[in-house]
Amino acid sequence: MAATIASTTSRNAWRDELRDTLALAWPLILSNLTMAVIQATDVVLMGWLGARPLAASALGINLVFAFSLVCLGLVTASSPMMATALGAKLRSVREVRRTFRQSLWMILTVMVPIWLILWHSEPIILSLGQEPALAHDAQTFIHGYMWSMGPFLLFQAMRNFVSALERPGWVLAISLIGILFNALLGYGLIFGHFGLPALGILGGGLASSIVWTLLAMMLGLVILTDGQFRRYHVFGRFWRADWPRYRKLWKIGFPIGLAMGFEGGVFSAAAFLMGLINAESVAAHAVALQIAALSFMVPWGLSQAATVRVGLFLGRRDPIGITRAGWTAWVLGVGFMALMAILIWSIPRELITLFLEDTPENATVIGLGVSFLAIAAVFQVADGAQVVGAGMLRGLHDTRVPMLFTFVGYWAIGIGIGAWLAFSQGWNGQGIWTGLAIGLAIVAVLMVWRWTRRDNLGLTRFR
Template identity: 30%
Template sequence: MSQSKLVHEGKLLARLSGPIVIGQVGQNLITLADTIMVGALGSIALGASAFAGSVFIVFLLFGMGMLAPVTALFARMQGQENYPYGGVLLRHSVVVAAGLSAVMIAALYALLPNLKIFGQTPEVLAMGSAFFEITIWSVFPSLLYQAYKQFTDGIGKTKVAMSVMIFGVIFNVAGNYVLINGYYGFPKLGLNGAAYATLFARTLMALMMVFYVHAHPHFKKYLAERWTHRFDHHLLKSIIRLGIPNGMTYIFEVGAFSSAAVMMGWFGATPLAAHQITISLASTSFLITLGIGIAGSIRVGYELGRGDYSSARFAGFTAIKMGGAYMGICALGFFFLREWFPTFYVNDVDVIAWAAKFFVVVAIFQIFDGVQAVAIGALRGMSDTQWPSIIAFFAYWVMGLPAGYMLAFHLGVGPVGIWIGLLMGLIFASILLTWRFHILSKRFLQS
């Protein structure tokens, strides 16, 4: 392939991924704003919100993962120029979002009286339960927003969801300020005020997406079919069949890193604090890779819709190379600045020393993390979600965590062993996922 084609594809991926990355940063800013503003209420309130949020996010991530593969279906429709089918897909995505929300809300309410199983203090449990109950109701607006986001992202209009997310962040911060403190005639709700602010922000974001898509002339060609038309049960099943493995992939990854943090805590507060600093910075660099992965999914799906299998393969591998190259740059930064980055968080020399050791492993970890994340996106563009889920399970739960446990607690490596285990899992995942994309894309070429 010519250098000019590589540059052109790189520009397309950058143009698509930029707004997606800003949107991802916006999601994190909502959480950050809640943390900072709730922190002023004291340690119990902060602990309660962190506890409730950590339980809730597992469910929400699964729901978002369920809907994520639809982006590639929209992109494929765009490539085929079968615009009315985009409206059909959107309608069915909304139905899946609504049905999934009903199931998740019921499950979360069933969990509500049993939150004590997580072993929190009575004070944290009391405040966290009230916060949790309010947050439950943000499930549906969150997934409704996500369904419309998959549509606008899939057809290449990634700035729409980005703009709505930015507005949501601003609204959430303002809502926190007013409802936590009781300004401008509103009641002083304390911690619950932050929950209501997030609920209102997510609801407003969903309504903005719905209104914009259905009111803007650009989307009329997609919405030609009446929404009262009967539903295609095969299409609903197809969306669910693609979504469940992808949702489980999200759970396997989040669960693995949560488990790694638990194991790190067995070594004491100092290594755990260093671990939290390390994972915080590694997660920040990961946001751009995540955007490249979503853009890769869109580009692969679009080219498949056009029937240009060679370009679909090229787009996928270009995205994977971009993800790896970007994370390679981050790796250099983490390695050479490993003793400086932790000073942003703490002054404790022991914590800084442990974080510096972790960053040596994380520097290598970054490259493979970038490759596997973008490879999952490229495979999602080919509507392949089952094998990535299986690979993720084996990478994290059969290889990474057990290896980290053995290295850390039985082979004398200590806390660094946990990170080495995660690195081993990511190397395994990145190789198999890239190989899987190679095999599938080659199969399309030969068909």
């Protein structure tokens, strides 16, 4: 009888965790998807300009993206710290406010030097072996797009705050508005509609900067006016230094930033390696990567939910809850990506032609994109496993060793094998994507291995 009751209680606990994880994750997933759709809209609009503007903007986006991911990792450190404080409930309002405030200080610390670098991006792109004309156009795009980084990071910091309070619905609502804003403003500034100037490739970048500024302002207004958020006074006494918390954020966030930079940077590096082949390969890579990125938004949202849920149970000193929270998110993420692998494998051409018109002029790019998606379908499951695994470990404040995993898997192995296959074995773009798939699989195995050994490694000792 006692065993039956214990079994029923266990099943109920897993069911409750599934419900709570989905309740937290689905707005995060949808807001991730809306952010990906905003970028996908940029890709579509640049595709309407032509294959070469698409290639140039892809080079620009990938350069900015590499910096953005490192900075996003720094800001991400605030999520498990706030969740753990809320789980412990000891002076949680003050602790959450301290963490949020110093995450804004981190954004200010990194933005000015990065903006200076991006303003002079053409020599960087040229040094990576790209065509001079593409490098010049990429810098033109960046001059409009680079200003989106500051408000984007501010939006993510505020998103971490509302997600730690398990109220991410506001993020979803505001992100949906961003899709419409970006489509209309991008269309107007690129092609000169709605009384706006026709700025071409510069207009596409500038539209994104304007849209992210508006979204950050909207979410900030919600935090200032909503009763549950307002009581934390997260913007109060912004000027007040808190060096111990600032250093702790860097200690946790810098490895996350490097890990995310290694992961996203390898795709950026792949784009520049494609540029050493030809412009058509860059354009095809941009489209195929955008499709893969859209499916990635789901396990990424589950990863963010896992970080919060694991962090909450860490604060509550509940090892069984930690186990349930981690594995629930992991199974959901891997299961979804398995379904996406089947979809991408089944209709690759149809997916590519959502972004590019099926015309003779685009035939080469479409053919390359289809071949890249065949490989992308294979690594979908590994991509889901590694990103949710990383989120689970971040909930335990474990960031340094996972950062090393990403460096070894993506750069020492993934990009190394990809470059070798592409240029020594004549596989070209397919070789680069094969290397990416191998790197993702290795990182996924390492992340899951570390999670299964979390108790032996001392990762669950309570703070």
